[in-house]
Amino acid sequence: MKHAHESDRRSLFTRSIVFDFNLHTPYLNTGAPNHLKGYMLAAAAAVLWGFSGVVTKYLLRRQMRPDELLVFRTLIAAAILIVWLGLKSPQLLKVRRADILSLILLGVVGLTLNQGFYYLSLTMVSVGCSLLLQYLAPVHLMVYGVLSKTERMTGGKIVAAFTAICGCALMVLGQEGGISQISLAGTMCAIGSGLCFAFYTAYGKQVLKSYDPRTMITYAFLTSAVVWLTVRPPWKIDWASIDLSMWVFFIYLASVATILPFALYSASLRHLEASRTSLTSMLEPVVAASVAWSWLGERMEPAQIAGGAAVVGGVLLLQVESQMRAAKRRREGERESGRAGESETND
Numbered sequence: 001m002k003h004a005h006e007s008d009r010r011s012l013f014t015r016s017i018v019f020d021f022n023l024h025t026p027y028l029n030t031g032a033p034n035h036l037k038g039y040m041l042a043a044a045a046a047v048l049w050g051f052s053g054v055v056t057k058y059l060l061r062r063q064m065r066p067d068e069l070l071v072f073r074t075l076i077a078a079a080i081l082i083v084w085l086g087l088k089s090p091q092l093l094k095v096r097r098a099d100i101l102s103l104i105l106l107g108v109v110g111l112t113l114n115q116g117f118y119y120l121s122l123t124m125v126s127v128g129c130s131l132l133l134q135y136l137a138p139v140h141l142m143v144y145g146v147l148s149k150t151e152r153m154t155g156g157k158i159v160a161a162f163t164a165i166c167g168c169a170l171m172v173l174g175q176e177g178g179i180s181q182i183s184l185a186g187t188m189c190a191i192g193s194g195l196c197f198a199f200y201t202a203y204g205k206q207v208l209k210s211y212d213p214r215t216m217i218t219y220a221f222l223t224s225a226v227v228w229l230t231v232r233p234p235w236k237i238d239w240a241s242i243d244l245s246m247w248v249f250f251i252y253l254a255s256v257a258t259i260l261p262f263a264l265y266s267a268s269l270r271h272l273e274a275s276r277t278s279l280t281s282m283l284e285p286v287v288a289a290s291v292a293w294s295w296l297g298e299r300m301e302p303a304q305i306a307g308g309a310a311v312v313g314g315v316l317l318l319q320v321e322s323q324m325r326a327a328k329r330r331r332e333g334e335r336e337s338g339r340a341g342e343s344e345t346n347d
Contacts, residue, residue, distance in 0.1 A: 034271050035271060035272060037268075037271050038268045038269075038270070038271025038272035039268075039272065041264045041265070041267050041268035041271070042264070042265060042268040042272065043283055044261070044264050045260075045261035045262070045264040045265035045268065046261075046283035046284040046287060047283065047284075047287050048256065048257055048260055048261035048264070049257070049261050049284045049287075049288075050283070050284045050285070050286070050287025050288040050290075050291060051256075051257060051287065051288075051291055052253060052257030052258070052261070053284070053285075053288040053292075054288055054291045054292050054295060055249055055252065055253060055257060056069065056253070057292070058249075058295075059246065059249055060122075062246070063241075064246070065232070066119040066120075066122070066123075067119075067228060067231055067232040068232055068237055068238075069119075069253075070115055070116070070119065070224075070228045070232075071225070071228045071229055071231075071232050071237070072250040072253075072254070073250065073253045073254050073258055074111070074115075074221050074224040074225040074228055074254075074258075075225040075228070075229065075254075076250055076251060076253075076254035076255075077221045077225075077254040077255070077258045077259050078218065078221040078222040078224075078225045080254060080255055080259060081214065081217065081218040081221060081222075081259060082218060082222070085214060085215075085218060089214075092212050092214055092215045092218075093215070093218070095211065095215065095219065099207075099210065099211075102203075102207060103207065103216065103219040103220065103223065104219070104223050105203070106200065106203055106204060106207060106216065106219075106220050106223075107219060107220035107221065107222065107223025107224050107227075108223055108224070108227060109196050109199050109200070109203075110196060110197070110199055110200030110203065110204065110220060111200065111220050111221065111223070111224040112223070112224045112227045112228065113192070113193075113196045114193050114196035114197050114199075114200060115193075115224070117189045117190070117192040117193035117196060118130060118134060118189075118190070118193040120186075120189045121133075121134075121186045121187075121189035121190040121193060123186075124185055124186030124189070130186070130189075130190040130193070133187060133190035133191050133193075133194055134190050134191075134193045134194040134197060137194045137195070137197045137198040137201065139161055139165070140194060140195055140198035141198050141201060141202060142157060142161065144198070144202060145202075154321065154325070156317065156320075156321025156324075156325075157321070159317060160314045160317040160321065161314065162314075163310055163311075163313055163314035163317060164310065164311050164313075164314030165314075166307075166310055167286075167306075167307040167308065167309070167310025167311035167312075167313070167314060168285060168307060168311060169307065170303050170304065170306055170307025170310060173303060174301040174302070174303025174304035174306075174307060201269070204216060204266060204269060205269045208266065208269055208270065213263055213266035213267050213270075214263065216266060217259070217262045217263060217266060221258075221259075221262075283311060283312065285308075285311070286308040286311050286312065289304060289308065290308070
């Protein structure tokens, strides 16, 4: 087993996970899950995604086609990851032939369809409404987790999810137009995006049992880039309309707004249940609305501010509930150990 060099450990990403380059054995974190670290990683990803949404909206205002934007975003992200891993950790580019289809499936459903449905929904419904429906993903995950018996439904999860979703609803209803802008097709696309995001979270958690998060996102983005290049081939792109400033935004979207948040989000799955990670990422619309308010001049109404507070409250409630359950398990373990020690002493 090889360990990362000391210089690698200085980065945020390598401090979050333990590397194992032996790809023929299950890739598991050798340390115990750290719930606080998991929430911090997921929250950081949500903040970066929030900025990404505003930058994307800015580019769309400049008449950038959504499919062309996705071509540049996924292709540059895949290229950066492949070059980076090829130079630093070429072992991470190796995957078993039997797992290729699983990685392609993750890229097609978890990234391509997720982003495609989201962008398509934006052409028919408001951004806030689309985000609300997309961020029903934690509910999808909770239902799946209960049905598959991989998670337990707790009162804390239910209350936290309800609070966060109600907060998103307030943010939608509080904006101009609000719920009245909903169309059936747009609604279905937004819900489809949420289902695909839930799939990425749940299926990605299974993939991470065998592979490094960087390996997973590299092949997922490579798959997504190939699909979008098929949808929008290079010869159909209006290259003359792309200036230097747009290339800067493309690189930003591919690296800081795509690779980094997906890496942080994937790393958080090692410390949290899928539904908790997804629910924490619901901070994204709060960040996006705040940045749009200051940069794009989009006004936040009192109801939207209250909704943002409710989302933050739901996430905090989720974290408190998790910490309380962890503390309870520790106390129970200590009591069991104490009883075992007393039994051995009596014997």
